[in-house]
Amino acid sequence: xxxxxxxxxxxxxxxxxxxxxxxxxxxxxxxxxxxxxxxxxxxxxxxxxxxxxxxxxxxxxxxxxxxxxxxxxxxxxxxxxxxxxxxxxxxxxxxxxxxxxxxxxxxxxxxxxxxxxxxxxxxxxxxxxxxxxxxxxxxxxxxxxxxxxxxxxxxxxxxxxxxxxxxxxxxxxxxxxxxxxxxxxxxxxxxxxxxxxxxxxxxxxxxxxxxxxxxxxxxxxxxxxxxxxxxxxxxxxxxxxxxxxxxxxxxxxxxxxxxxxxxxxxxxxxxxxxxxxxxxxxxxxxxxxxxxxxxxxxxxxxxxxxxxxxxxxxxxxxxxxx
Numbered sequence: 030x031x032x033x034x035x036x037x038x039x040x041x042x043x044x045x046x047x048x049x050x051x052x053x054x055x056x057x058x059x060x061x062x063x064x065x066x067x068x069x070x071x072x073x074x075x076x077x078x079x080x081x082x083x084x085x086x087x088x089x090x091x092x093x094x095x096x097x098x099x100x101x102x103x104x105x106x107x108x109x110x111x112x113x114x115x116x117x118x119x120x121x122x123x124x125x126x127x128x129x130x131x132x133x134x135x136x137x138x139x140x141x142x143x144x145x146x147x148x149x150x151x152x153x154x155x156x157x158x159x160x161x162x163x164x165x166x167x168x169x170x171x172x173x174x175x176x177x178x179x180x181x182x183x184x185x186x187x188x189x190x191x192x193x194x195x196x197x198x199x200x201x202x203x204x205x206x207x208x209x210x211x212x213x214x215x216x217x218x219x220x221x222x223x224x225x226x227x228x229x230x231x232x233x234x235x236x237x238x239x240x241x242x243x244x245x246x247x248x249x250x251x252x253x254x255x256x257x258x259x260x261x262x263x264x265x266x267x268x269x270x271x272x273x274x275x276x277x278x279x280x281x282x283x284x285x286x287x288x289x290x291x292x293x294x295x296x297x298x299x300x301x302x303x304x305x306x307x308x309x310x311x312x313x314x315x316x317x318x319x320x321x322x323x324x325x326x327x328x329x330x331x332x333x334x335x336x337x338x339x340x341x342x343x344x345x346x347x348x349x350x351x
Contacts, residue, residue, distance in 0.1 A: 259300025
């Protein structure tokens with residue numbers, strides 16, 4: 030089939046296979062991007078879901094993820110501090126809401142939060158919901174179902190937990206927890222009644238097949254918010270000398286992800302600031318969401334600039350779903 034025929038096939042309600050995705054990844058990039066954007070318009074319209082994050086607990090992570098500046102296994106310049114106070118988190122949430130952001134995520138370092146830390150995050154969430162109308166998400170590691178239920182009861186609507194890469198490639202990235210640990214946390218959050226945001230990082234030496242395997246697992250889990258992070262090699266980590274992937278590689282990945290998971294919010298996340306146009310080309314190639322503002326340990330793009338860019342592209346900044 031041609032790229033257009035594949036797009037029509039997806040519009041008719043069919044799922045592409047791994048073999049289909051591998052073929053699409055080799056297609057003419059302009060045609061691939063155009064048809065991916067056509068799929069985005071068909072399934073998602075002009076909705077652009079924009080979120081911001083707060084690095085609410087930083088550094089001293091026990092895990093050895095090779096890309097991460099916050100791992101205690103590596104020596105980097107990342108800040109180290111315990112869980113922020115309720116007032117600090119609420120202040121940041123209300124500030125973001127005033128800027129026009131509709132979704133705010135409380136992100137913490139470490140394999141998982143302790144019980145008292147979960148209780149503190151819940152207190153922050155309740156305070157945010159009392160003082161602001163912004164949706165609250167959380168990224169707090171490999172929690173169990175009971176802890177996820179606490180977060181949901183406090184007012185969290187979405188949990189973030191990236192698969193990061195394919196099952197096959199995961200042991201090359203991290204050995205202190207497993208791909209199945211990730212999957213179980215995602216399923217536990219879903220059992221608790223939470224929506225899930227899960228994607229990965231591209232540019233860690235993985236193959237396109239690895240990326241496709243990951244997005245197909247994400248599709249199989251029913252996940253409809255998919256962050257696409259581009260590795261920003263951090264000094265002191267094992268990946269500090271990796272060459273950055275090309276923008277064309279980013280576009281191909283985004284477009285194939287749209288074909289594979291057509292109803293999802295494909296969310297440009299960490300590393301977008303490295304792109305020459307800050308992701309503008311990706312937003313007409315299948316992507317329709319972004320993390321704005323600063324990332325966890327690196328600078329990002331201002332909310333005002335992002336809103337201006339996507340509005341000029343014909344998007345309306347609003348929630349994809351709660």
